[in-house]
Amino acid sequence: MDMSLTQLSLTRLMDLTGKRALVTGGGKGIGAAITTRLIEAGASVTIADLDPSGADFAKQVGATFAQCDVADSAQLEAAVDMAAGNAGLDILVNNAGIFPTTGPVGKVSDDFVHRMLDVNVRAQFSATREAVARMPNGGAIVNMASIAALAGGANISAYSASKGAVVSLTQAHAHELGPKGIRVNAIAPGIIDTPGVKEQLEPLRAGGLDIDARIAANPVGIAGQPDHIARGTLFLVSELAEFITGQVLVIDGGATA
Ligand SMILES: NC(=O)c1ccc[n+]([C@@H]2O[C@H](COP(=O)([O-])OP(=O)(O)OC[C@H]3O[C@@H](n4cnc5c(N)ncnc54)[C@H](O)[C@@H]3O)[C@@H](O)[C@H]2O)c1
Structure with a gap:
């Protein structure tokens, strides 16, 4: 057993000091929480977001927009x-x-499916290509x-297909990029x-849906928050996960267990 690994402190394994990161859609929601955690861990973060209001959030947390x-x-x-x-990109x-x-x-038009796949899958492919370079x-x-x-699930077929493709993309890129020292995982x-x-x-809501109850409908019984996803992201990009690639980390309070 390589004992030198166990001597690395947890603080050091989670430390992202000096790392440069890009978070797409980082202006709000899950991306904003990820940005916050990466900065806390020491990374320099750039947010790429369609919504210009993300610039205010970036300023607030010390990211570039x-x-x-x-x-x-x-x-x-x-x-x-x-x-x-x-210096190059790390994350x-x-x-x-x-x-x-x-x-x-x-009722689903080709244009609708095209935009869904373009933003949710093709753009991930392109961002990875540019980042890897x-x-x-x-x-x-x-x-x-x-x-x-x-x-x-009914009525979410285009979204499901786009996210299924993200899983396949992740697995394929993990194989291709592993030899370059690049790990690729999905959440x-x-x-x-x-x-x-x-x-x-x-x-x-008008039809009687209790939104908060829906969000907390999982075995853990708490509402899933953006920071729950940010914690998983921090784990996967840090050295804690140096032997993990091509995986899908499900973070859902056990809803799909
Ligand atoms: N919230 C959930 O329940 C949930 C569940 C599963 C997966 N996801 C995934 O997590 C990611 C973030 O979701 P969220 O709930 O935080 O969404 P959100 O809508 O709250 O925030 C998304 C951010 O992405 C930005 N964005 C949207 N389209 C963009 C584009 N074309 N270019 C650049 N920026 C763009 C938006 O401006 C916004 O700032 C998405 O990929 C979503 O599919 C979310």
């Missing part, structure tokens, strides 16, 4: 470049995603999937209390 639609290749490349600077969190309710299959010292990538990738969050989720569930 790039207004960017991740589905726009030129904007995405500029954001990756900004995050990498001259990419492909978090930006959209989840408008798909609706019944008969700027990771001279290896690195860690976390792709945001969803429990919708693992189990079906599959359960329902998490974010502005995006509230927006989606709000119209259902």
Whole structure:
């Protein structure tokens, strides 16, 4: 047994001092919590977000902000470049995603499916391509999937398909990039209390849905919070997870157990 590993302190294993990170969709919700934790661990973080209000959040926590639609290749490349600077990038969190309710299959247009796949999958592919070109010292990538990738549900087919593809992408990239010292993992969050989720569930409140009860519907019985996902992300990008790649970490309070 290599005893030198056990002598590394936990503080040192979680320390991201000197690391440069890009968090897509980091202006609010899960991405904002991830940004906060990465900065706390010592990383320099750039947020790439479509919504310009993310600039205020970035300023508040000491991140750099790039207004960017991740589905726009030129904007995405500029954001990756900004995050990498001259030293190169160490961490990419492909978090930006959209989840408008798909609706019944008969009502789903090609344009709807195209945008869903473009933002939720193709942009992760492109961000990884640009990031890897700027990771001279290896690195860690976390792709945001969803429990919708693992189990079906009515009226969310386009979203489920996009997140299923994120899982496959993660596994393939883990194999391809492992030899370059780059680990690639995915997180599959359960329902998490974010502005995006509230927006989606709000119209259902009129029909009697108790949104808070829905968010807390899991064996642990607590509402999933963005920080629960941020803690998992910190684990996966840190040295604590140096032997973990190509995996999907389900963080859902046991909802899918
Ligand atoms: N909240 C949940 O219950 C839940 C569950 C499973 C998976 N997820 C995934 O987690 C990720 C974050 O979700 P959230 O709930 O925090 O969402 P959110 O809507 O609250 O926040 C998403 C952020 O991403 C940004 N964004 C959206 N489209 C973008 C684009 N094209 N380019 C750049 N930025 C863009 C938004 O401006 C926003 O700041 C998504 O990939 C989502 O699919 C969320």
